[in-house]
Amino acid sequence: SAVISQKPSRDICQRGTSLTIQCQVDSQVTMMFWYRQQPGQSLTLIATANQGSEATYESGFVIDKFPISRPNLTFSTLTVSNMSPEDSSIYLCSVDDETGRTYNEQFFGPGTRLTVL
Amino acid sequence: GENVEQHPSTLSVQEGDSAVIKCTYSDSASNYFPWYKQELGKGPQLIIDIRSNVGEKKDQRIAVTLNKTAKHFSLHITETQPEDSAVYFCAPPPTNSGYSTLTFGKGTMLLVSP
Numbered sequence: 259s260a261v262i263s264q265k266p267s268r269d270i271c272q273r274g275t276s277l278t279i280q281c282q283v284d285s286q287v288t289m290m291f292w293y294r295q296q297p298g299q300s301l302t303l304i305a306t307a308n309q310g311s312e313a314t315y316e317s318g319f320v321i322d323k324f325p326i327s328r329p330n331l332t333f334s335t336l337t338v339s340n341m342s343p344e345d346s347s348i349y350l351c352s353v354d355d356e357t358g359r360t361y362n363e364q365f366f367g368p369g370t371r372l373t374v375l
Numbered sequence: 376g377e378n379v380e381q382h383p384s385t386l387s388v389q390e391g392d393s394a395v396i397k398c399t400y401s402d403s404a405s406n407y408f409p410w411y412k413q414e415l416g417k418g419p420q421l422i423i424d425i426r427s428n429v430g431e432k433k434d435q436r437i438a439v440t441l442n443k444t445a446k447h448f449s450l451h452i453t454e455t456q457p458e459d460s461a462v463y464f465c466a467p468p469p470t471n472s473g474y475s476t477l478t479f480g481k482g483t484m485l486l487v488s489p
Binding site for chain 1: 409416417418419420421424464476477479480481482
């Protein structure tokens with residue numbers, strides 16, 4: 259299993275500004291994932307972040323809006339750039355438990371609740 | 376990609392009753408079927424999963440059944456307790472993703488009344 263922490267836990271921001279969310283894992287992992295969960299909605303994958311390579315973004319998400327860093331095997335950041343009220347969501351990071359099987363359990367952080375005014 | 380439908384969207388039961396949530400998927404090649412539970416203010420947590428080589432898996436009060444022909448799988452919770460109140464998501468990964476991405480259903484809010 260993996261224990262994941264996120265900072266900040268919540269924030270209120272003004273439109274047009276940017277916020278960087280940090281995700282820290284207590285063990286080394288190859289893949290980290292960033293999700294968005296809009297109020298009362300399901301989770302949508304934003305991108306997959308591998309250490310040493312550029313993040314892979316899902317349809318509808320672009321690097322200019324959601325730049326991601328992955329400097330090492332235990333840490334990643336997601337920036338929400340030039341924010342608008344539509345960006346108000348919970349942002350979650352997750353990691354794969356990497357047992358070597360094709361599909362594995364994912365462990366999620368507690369999320370960062372972002373409100374954009 | 377994977378199209379996922381989850382029903383019902385909300386489910387209210389009395390403590391001790393059973394609850395069943397159904398998830399329908401579109402990718403006939405899918406071979407992994409997880410259920411996640413999300414409590415208020417927390418990230419989702421895997422509670423049970425099943426792979427396509429079995430039709431049913433049970434863990435204490437929780438079970439998952441799989442019907443590959445009909446392309447659906449269901450979460451069964453027996454003897455429900457108030458602490459089972461949460462949002463439950465099915466999340467079968469698309470087989471063309473190349474890695475362990477998940478496609479989450481819209482979620483089912485389960486409310487267990489004492």
